[in-house]
Amino acid sequence: MGVPSNERLPVVTAAQATTELVRSLKNRPLLAAGASLALLGGAALAVGPVFLLGRIVDLIRAGNGAQTLPGLLSIIITCALGAGLLNGLGHTLLGTLAARVVAELRERVTHATLSLPVATLENAGRGDTLSRVGPDVAVLSSASRGALPTVLGASLMIFVALVGMATLDVRLALAGMAAGPMYVLAVRWYLPRAAPRYRELRHLEAEYLNDVVGTVEAVHTLRSYGLEKQRRRQLTDSAAAVRRQAIDSFSVFTRFVARENRAEFIGLAALILMGWLLLRAEQVTVGDVAAATLLFHRLFTPIGAILAVTDDIQKAGAALVRLVGVMRLAADAEPAQPGREKETAVEIRVQGLHHRYPAVEHPAVDGVDLHIPAGSTLALVGATGAGKTTLASLLAGSLHPTEGEITLNGRSIAEFDESQLRALVSVATQESHVFAGTLRDDLRLADPTADDTTLHDALKTVGVQEWVQSLPEGLDTRVGEGGVIPDPALAQQLALARILVRDTPVVVLDEATAEAGSAEAGVLEAASQAVTAGRTAVVVAHRLDQVCAADAIAVMADGRVIEHGTHEKLLAAGGRYAELWDAWSTGREEEMR
Template sequence: MSAGTASAPASAPAILRTASAREAARWVVAHCRGTPWLTAATVVTTVAGAALQVLPVFLLGRVVDGVVAGAGSGEARELLVTVGVLLAVALLLGTVAAAASTYLIGRLGADLLARLREGAVRAVLGLPSARIEQVGHGDVLSRVGDDVAVVSKGIRTAVPTLFSAAVLVVIATIGMFGLDWRLGLAGAGALPAYALALRWYLPRSAPLYRRQREAQADRAQAFISGLNGIETVRAYRLEPLFRERVARESWRVRDLGIEVFRFFGRFVGRENRAEFVGLVLIIVVGYVLLETGSVTLGEASVAPLLFHRLFNPLGSIMFTFDEAQKSGASLTRLVGVLGEATQERLAGSVPAGSGSYPVTVEGLTFTYPGSERPVLKDVNLTIPAGGSLALVGATGAGKTTLAALIAGIGTPQAGSVRVGDTPISGLDEADARALVSILTQETHVFSGTLAEDLRLAAPGASDAELMDALRTVGAEPWVTALPDGLDTLVGEGGERLDGTKAAQLALARLVLGRAPVVVLDESTAEAGSQGAAELERAVLAACRGRTALFVAHRLTQAMTADRIAVLDAGQVVEEGTHEELVAAGGRYARLWRAWREAG
């Protein structure tokens, strides 16, 4: 896919794709088939554990029949000893089987989660940049962050419980039919009530949980958009508007949580009615069969105990079904990402030639779909090879749009961007990323070791090369202070990195990527004043020897560039060095005076 076709069509959905429940189930089954021995061992140990849990109930029936038969004291003692030994053996073997089953289910689930996480991250990294901009970073990050965490929790808690409980239900049901087919049918009489409860619950619950996950993604997007533009929000006194938006999305999440809780309570009531129906039928049918001599008292006693034995696993299923449904909703969102149209290549190659390239922008005009007013109009700029240019201007002037187009994100309606002699629109996204790296203020720390996070930019980099990159951006002191250095876990479940450290990590990835042209879109905006000064030094070090474009949030950063361009309403209205623009007394000079007075 070329950069000229990178923009998502207007008809593309506003959020990433979500798979159907059937599609997600097919993905899980296909994964289990890929690990046949582990899957088979999991099933065997789970079935064995369930059978050993049911065995004591049948042994109790043997005791009852022995007492009814009037066995002598010696026979009764022998029967009790035999039953006691069998109970002890069943308890020991059942404990071992249950432990093995839990371990194997955990291993199978961890393997599934690892493949799912790897596939989802691979798919997100392969998404066209225009598609990511269209759906919003909140939806993307909630998939590879929140949804992975929800599925991970479900695999650790809900999945083992559900699978073990379902197998126990099947074994106990088979046992009732083994006593007498009529007792089995009596127990099965509860199935229509269960089926009606599930038929009422399942079609309504999956969309409800999906809506809850989407609402959480919208809330995340509201937070991200507000925090990322905090200075602009403050400058234009937009705090009440953003607070209202975050509050609205938070109330939406809360209301959906209450709706889910009430809905699940109604489901539990329907399940309790099904249990009552089944237990009454078994007791009545067992009494009739006992009166006619069709079953023994022991068998008639075992049947309701077996059915009652189902209450705990069925209760476990019900009380973990809430977590399972959440995991299922997140699973469909993750599997849906796997079905998104992605780039075949994630890594491109830089054309042979010199180590740095000039950037030339000629007659660039860009209008967003559905808008009649262009964001950029006939923009002309040149950045010499190895030089730097800072873009400044008010919010809405077109700085971020221009930076994105130079990085190959989106297609202009007129004009061109060339890196060296190469039109950026003639490259696919992999080659465009190899030629131009873009870094925004929306830095993300991926779950895993620090080394794995850095190697996203350079998979073949050695530990020494990773440390060199960290040293370049000033991150070496705090990295060496970590418990395990490069092997320290970071991100979700690991070491928490503050805004300055996360930005340094992103800059280190920029260094490792070795793209000859770099675009930095307000990459130091989220740090405090001390952190910003530190990051500005890191930015200069990371960009040394490369052609650089800065979307300057702070005018102190603009000062460090070779030249400065002032954008207003999508047009370049001033261009020159810091000293030249201050001396000219124009728009930049006024911005500079206001900046110094505010400081």
């Protein structure tokens, strides 16, 4: 059941995120230098015509424009063409650089996410996890294509224009720089207010996504508890929180723009006044003042461009600190402890187990005690929302119990690090996924060292060897997106084959054969039994015919184990399991008529 997160994945400071970004840029010095030089040259050529226009004004006032005007116009055209070419080259190089940096960050974040303990991700909530590897990366990628070229190009244009004004007359440049303090004050007012607002916006969007995903996944549980209205209110409140935060963030941005406009007015007014005073003193020409005024006015466009993407920059910054936070968390994780000799048989004991999801009134698991002998199979049955999946997740180590203890061969499951636990326990759920790539690659995700003999044995055991032989390239056939897409039942068989390849002593099957229709039920059930044979197994049953061969059956209701025993013993007891069996048997007979 998806639930609200109670511990977000961490974020880092802006300085730490910048350090990570600079490190990625340093790995590509030629691209970074080439893009910067090309854009700088383009900016220089772009302001060149402004100086020439000032020269034209002075020549016309002196009555000499007729002779030199054609030559100056040709130079202006040449500058414009050169600026276009250099800017195009600079944007191409910058786009390539940004794409490679974002691709590297995406790969590192994905790798870091997959390296984190499952319990950490579950505790943070699926929404927070999905938003970091999905929307956050998308925001950063979008900013790298749009905001980054805009900001860099505009910044270089501002720099070149200010230098150009200084070459005309330092006093004109100083007058224009009267806007500087106003800009600084505006930025200093904006950044401390905007950054936390945009970070909170990203967090709220992640929480909303978590609520949506959790609602879709837990719809049957919510209905069984009659929580539809409560959950609907929660979704409405979550969406409203995102909307309020977005409006608040943008309102700060609009006030920032107003302050920037005042700075532009002050700078232009100061420049015109200084130009008038210098003209009266005959210390500059009309052309100099005209050129300086045009240069300053030209700053409005790059400054406006930067303001236009400030919202995107803040969103990208908020996304970056979240992405680097995941990378740092994975890097700071404790290294795997030296593994003990591989376990061949594992006994599981559960004592006083409780688990309650945050913001959920009812406990999902409430005081469970179990003993699963090594090599035996325990089937969990019960109505939707009884707590079967939560108990299975606790036994697999995917969730941490609120109270109580789980031991594997007498050792608390809390003492195992992630790598040790994964070497002991394999999990297959109803939501099987076929990974894009060759069938060999898909299977070897479970064990990269597995040879073809091991793969074929696993495929044969789960009953798909004939299907593999029918593929055009056998194990080298591409499956998943862009290749052969197996039907749901076949995808489940491949998931079970991966468990065989991994060969752990404990397996947890959470409705792993639920996708089977009547035609595939027998095949999937046989595959499931082959996977659990000789292993300690916990099976969350979708159909009651799956549990008959189990060594023990635990019937759950409201998070508790209300009955426990073999199939025959529970039928003879005439309790809840017997009622479920009678109802299921009657329904099956009606289907077969």
